[in-house]
Amino acid sequence: MAERILDVQNLKIDFHTYAGEVKAIRDVSFHLDRGETLAIVGESGSGKSVTTKSLMGLLANNAKVKGGRVMFHGDDILQYSEKKMQTIRGKDIAMIFQDPMTSLDPTMKIGRQIAEPLMKHKHVDKKKALEQAVEMLRLVGIVNPEERVNDYPHQFSGGQRQRIVIAIALICYPEILIADEPTTALDVTIQAQILDLMKELQQKIETSIIFITHDLGVVAGMADRVAVMYAGEILEYGTVDEIFYNPQHPYTWGLLNSMPTLDSKHLESIPGTPPDLLDPPKGDPFAPRNPYAMKIDTEKKAPFFKVSETHYASTWLLAPGAPKVTPPAEIQRRQKIYAKLKSGELSRTDVANLAE
């Protein structure tokens, strides 16, 4: 049994705005096991970034936690004072942000920026901290680290800067690393390098990762488990295979269906836009955009129905006695592969060839 390192229970967060209370996070629960990578997938405004900011104690001033707990080492860190939060932020829980251009201090040598958490959290003296910073730079693949520690951020390319950001996040060997769209600002070739680096360092440093992204291709390569978020709620979660080969929620279908595949002649888009969270819908938030929606979807949110020990989805389609629907062709294709994979008819390499 894997060790649960983080447990988020029934988290609710509101934002106070002039227009009223925006219910950004509406009853979100998930957990993170030691050593695993959990991907949280969702569109902008789905609440994925707010969720992780609450884990770091970095919520904006107008945000208010309305309920729930975030359990870390037996403590609810939502109750921590700012002073106490500072003892774990950057040390036990570290974060990588989307934009490497703005998350580094342009006026400070990168060596100092990397050494700073060590000096602050572990009280390492400056000389030793800088030595470790050089080692860390080497680890994240910066060539000639002894000299480059004295350079400023503008002297590095975008990909190198993201490597430096990763070095800062990992210098204290955090138990949890939160990566918020770490490769969205990068080119695909650089993205591939950074993702490989993160996987490699995860093994070395034995950290658990919460990976936030809207790119399903990146999720397929990085995640052990996936949670799909929409309008401040999690709609489905499961292992990466379960979500990609046997998705159950129509929103997950829609997401997978709107990615172009090798043979796609027409892209299936999801019609409409996400709901306004000032006045969130009563039932399933996806119901207005869902061609499979039933009457009950607009009235009552579905509970999580169990698909397997690790796979749950909040859709009435899974309720006993629900009408049988035919998912989109692309999803049927995926489910067919999944069935063959499980029965052993197809090997894993066969499946990989299929995708190519």
Next chain:
Amino acid sequence: MPEQKKKLLQVKHLKQYFNVGKPDELHAVDDMTFDIYEGETFGLVGESGSGKTTTGRAIIHLYEPTDGEIIFNGKDVSQLKSRKERLEFTREMQMIFQDPYASLNPRMTVRDIIAEGIDIHHLAKNEQERNDRVAELLDTVGLNKDHASRYPHEFSGGQRQRIGIARALAVDPKFIIADEPISALDVSIQAQVVNLLKDLQEKHGLTYLFIAHDLSMVKYISDRIGVMHYGKLLEVGPADEVYTQPLHDYTASLISAVPVPDPEFERNRRQIPYDAAAEDESDGVPRKLHEITPGHFVRCTEAEVPMYKERAAENAKKAQAQAAERAELIED
């Protein structure tokens, strides 16, 4: 057959240098030659800094090209001198920009944003006609006509991009340059905008230059693809062929880096490393685009042509085998 199609745009040996004569002279676009046929979508892909945006901007004449010719509809763009000729040109060629937040004037209503081109070209006789045209355009791009009196900040990213598209369509252009029109949008909205662009193309017979770094989306929307790197066009060909049977090492490497939403594929992914030395042209041997298979060009020296021909034949064989294997696996 593309040979019989009319060439709407011809780019010949386009060079766009910046800071000419200074120590930091930059060859953003170097010796680009390609054609775009009427009614097709030409996808231009490359990493940031490859010069794809500069190419788009040079074509619509936002820059004065350092050298080379851009011939649109039979006329050299840089020879347009009179105001009348310029106006005619800008009416036929329009642009959609990457950032839907920065490309709409926040102080103008949607109606005025869309109607700016209509006003400049005097396409509406009176207020009523102008408003009707705006309402029609909003309807075309899937927005509500009541939206006309609102301001850009009241819209989401996807909606703003639709406004940008309506603005481009307002003057009834022939050719639209779409510079990364979807990269700032969410996945589900990206598909909406791409489908809209495709529908509009069918309805209005538009020709697109689609600039992007997202290869999978470019492959989906384009008829032909051009791959740029370091300001040079390295490979041009039919979209599917470039994507599944790339000839240039750079293209192969770029495609191998695209993440695929399939966990098994990702577990077995092997990224093809690329050595930019292949593009070193300091030996002075002239390089240009050579046609390897019909319609599929690669930038190389005369001596490299047989090697690429062989590679193309191998690629074709491999693709065939793969397709057969796939068909077999998916059969019950």
